[in-house]
Amino acid sequence: MKVLCVIPARGSSKRVPDKNIRKLLKKPLIAYTIESALESKLCNKVAVSTDDLKILSIAKEYGVDVIDRPGDIAQDTSPIDDALRHAVRCYEHKEKFSADIVVLLQANVPIRKKGEIDEVIEKLIKTDDATAVVTVYAVDQRPEWMKIVDKGTGKIKPFMGSTNLYRKQDLPRLYLLDGAIITVKTDILMKTEGIKKAHGYLGENIYPFIHDSKYSIEIDEEKDFEMAEYYLSKKHKRFVLPR
Numbered sequence: 001m002k003v004l005c006v007i008p009a010r011g012s013s014k015r016v017p018d019k020n021i022r023k024l025l026k027k028p029l030i031a032y033t034i035e036s037a038l039e040s041k042l043c044n045k046v047a048v049s050t051d052d053l054k055i056l057s058i059a060k061e062y063g064v065d066v067i068d069r070p071g072d073i074a075q076d077t078s079p080i081d082d083a084l085r086h087a088v089r090c091y092e093h094k095e096k097f098s099a100d101i102v103v104l105l106q107a108n109v110p111i112r113k114k115g116e117i118d119e120v121i122e123k124l125i126k127t128d129d130a131t132a133v134v135t136v137y138a139v140d141q142r143p144e145w146m147k148i149v150d151k152g153t154g155k156i157k158p159f160m161g162s163t164n165l166y167r168k169q170d171l172p173r174l175y176l177l178d179g180a181i182i183t184v185k186t187d188i189l190m191k192t193e194g195i196k197k198a199h200g201y202l203g204e205n206i207y208p209f210i211h212d213s214k215y216s217i218e219i220d221e222e223k224d225f226e227m228a229e230y231y232l233s234k235k236h237k238r239f240v241l242p243r
Contacts, residue, residue, distance in 0.1 A: 131203025
């Protein structure tokens with residue numbers, strides 16, 4: 001199996017300017033994702049897809065390929081799967097490398113469990129009917145109990161309608177797909193081009209890889225940097241046992 005790992009990283013960011021290259025504990029944010037990708041034993045190619053010269057420079061510094069992403073697929077509204085297809089075509093055209101599996105790692109997810117990228121890839125390979133395998137985490141907040149504000153009256157009312165269930169243990173477990181590790185078979189990725197629905201590019205048979213929520217922290221706001229710094233500091237801190 002030939003595996004292509006793509007790290008999409010646009011230059012613009014409205015909420016946190018230049019977030020992908022901003023320092024997180026003395027390293028650019030994107031560096032954590034690049035290092036995790038390079039640790040994989042199953043990824044044959046690792047590339048950063050970007051429209052930004054600063055990101056391009058950092059990617060080269062860390063020793064990965066760079067794909068110059070066209071501006072028309074590097075907009076705020078551009079689907080991330082378009083960047084993946086562009087990467088696949090670039091490797092097929094320039095290097096005659098035809099990937100069987102594409103791995104998507106979001107640049108703004110700095111904490112990944114060692115070895116987990118390969119575990120997710122292996123699950124996709126071993127699950128015959130799988131079109132994709134993705135990391136997910138269990139959510140605590142329940143949509144059954146959430147409210148919306150009525151525009152006419154200003155009062156709150158149930159988001160999903162009334163429910164008699166008030167104990168969490170009586171509700172089904174819910175999971176959220178995160179951007180830590182997404183693996184998809186290349187033929188599915190290419191066949192789903194133009195399908196406009198959430199996660200449509202992953203096909204019909206998507207299997208989960210459940211992990212701890214700390215491995216799904218996405219940097220989208222200032223407060224997310226603080227959370228990531230906490231877990232990274234905790235991860236690298238060495239404890240001295242008392243005598």
